[in-house]
Amino acid sequence: MSTATTARGTPGNLPAEVTSFVGRRHELAGVRRMLATSRLVTLTGAGGVGKTRLAQRAGLDLRRAFPDGVWLVELAELRDPDLVAVTVAEALGVREESVSPGAPGLAAFLAGQQVLLIFDNCEHLVGACADLAETLLRSCPALRILVTSRQALRIAGEATLTVQPLSVPGPDAACTPAGLARYESASLLVERATAVLPGFRVTEANCATISALCQALEGMPLAIELAVARLRVLTLDEILERLTDRYKLLTAGARNAPARQQTLRALIDWSWDLCSEAERRLWSRLSVFSGGLELDAAEDVGADATLPADTILDLVASLVEKSVIARTGDGPRARYKMLEVVREYGAARLADAGEQDEVARRHCGWFARLAAYSDAHWVSPEQAALTRRLRDEQANLRVALEYAVTSAAPETALRFAADLQNHWFVRGFLSEGRHWLDRALAMPAPRHWTRVKALRVAAWIACVQSDRDRAQALLADARALALILPPSPELAFIPLIEGNIAMFGGEHARALPLFEQALARFRELGSLTGEMWTLSVLGLARGLGGDDPAAGYPALLACRDLAAAHGEVWWRSFATWALSVLRWRAGDDPGAAEAAKESLEVGKLVEDEQFSVGLALESLAWVCATERRDQRAAVLLGAAERVWQAMHASLASFRSLRGFHEQAVTALRVRLGDRAFDAAFRRGTELTTAEAVATALDRPAPAGVPAPRPGSGGARPVEARLAEAGLTRREREVVSLIAQGLSNREIAGRLVVAQRTAEGHVENILSKLGFTSRAQVAGWLATHRDT
Structure with a gap:
């Protein structure tokens, strides 16, 4: 297992801030102070008080203190406590070389790393999160964990910080535009109001209303956000009137409930009543x-x-x-x-x-049908759209699968989990697929072909995860059940999976007759999916298993052409990649590079970060290593590694391919030296997938903020890049002052201009550079100066 690196070389996966962060200076200082002395810090507080946003901002501020990354693990949409460790592994980009990235595997992986994990929204999974946190903290001395939850985890060593509402103007506070700016709730309300109504301004006339709204909403960020959204249809005074009336109706609520919770409930009650x-x-x-x-x-x-x-x-x-x-x-x-x-x-x-059970049943049925449709139409021009749809519906699939394995018939659960086979594989959700298949297979065993399909899909995942014994056991169960059932197309998949298990283990000679048997059956059945899958692995086995790599060309070309004729993308990309490997083994470096680039072009149609992209980057790297284009080879290997990590996949389960990778790395380290190789490899891991593909295809990087150029250091190149981004001379001066940590007021004093003028320069800079915070500007400038 290994970890991932985000674009531009920043370890971690924290999302960019898309709206301004208001206030919380004291809380941020408290989080930093507590993390310095406690390895587990939990932010507690009512729903909607801003715990998640505070944790993310603290993580952004602390990135330099954690060289191995700050990683956000979002748990709000997770319902199964058994998937907490899997979700953490996915967030970390852990490569799945073992059966499941559970707590022991994560502990071993993180043992030597200086990492901050942010477990976000844990209240519904508090037991599982507490158990995992305790295991990791005992085994990983440099690890810190920051938790957001409505309740503490209650384990040894935990420090808690209760997140309070934003500061609110008191009833006796001076009500002026300048006076309101001192209160966080008022600042948030004004900023969000400006986003809804661009012409909104704080005036002497509306000051009292803004102050009263902040008091009525009690400084709850979510309540403020929801209320301000009504400015599209109501005035500030109308919002205040409705809120005030509604709260009066709640005075008989539970005395032991915090007032802020009653307030938030009142806001939603109001929406319900509307x-x-x-x-x-x-x-x-x-x-x-x-x-x-x-x-x-x-x-x-x-x-x-x-x-x-x-x-x-x-x-x-x-x-x-x-x-x-x-x-x-x-x-x-x-x-x-x-x-x-x-x-x-x-x-x-x-x-x-x-209506809860009935609607949940319909929800499960809908997503089970979506899974079945995607499986049946995998070989079609719809493939790319279906792949994206299943990715977007990941949280819904989990909810629906949970209902299926707890409340539906076994046949429904088995078919549902198995029909997602392409989703589990292409997206790299191998352990999660195994989780749902295992739970479905644990239900009362029906003598039905749905169980045979679930068994062979589970066997395939186990094969890819290097669990060969488990794969063979699952396949044996599938074979035994198939013998007592009426004939079905599923029967053809059994020799295909058995051949894959053999090929992944390096037994190419044993795999070949199994693939040939499967191919004949699929052609008799007219199964395009089975035929393409078999042709691709048959060609690869023929080319890798003998002295003549060209022996695999006909099957791979047949797969590529068949896929192209039917608008299929995945197997076309995979077969073209396999062709590049065999051409490279045959000494045809130009032909190998051409095929790998064609694989990338086709693969981009499915996903930006999909399995065949990593494969094609790998084979291009091997070609470059053979041609002694060593720097480029190392960069491509690094880029491929980042894709593997993003996909939670690896080459480790495929013995032959892993050998090619290790040979290339060894040769490059000998010729470049460890330091130069590591530097080039690291540059590759810093590329986004789009940038890596552009590099591999010898094309310009995607348009955006000017990227650093090797060897271009000093003040003049930085200023030139800022000019290219459209910044004026004065705005370039302001960028330099932002990087020094000066506030808008201090910038205004340094430049002898009004503070409003300085604020306007800052807003223009953020817009032109495509950033949302001053910290991003300072980081961008530091990066470019370093390069």
């Missing part, structure tokens, strides 16, 4: 979704006799308008998402209506 009966019903039903949803799913899961499918589109539009759900992303299909606190509210209403 909805029609049909909107409320759909709101509650959509709460069964996790991680977002698309319209076709809403129409299927949310509709019934009381809520016809043809009304769902208008109801969704109404819920978007009322800020109950929001449209997210800019993909070809509209996607919608609820805030977690809004979703939980809807779930409670769904339970009150007695």
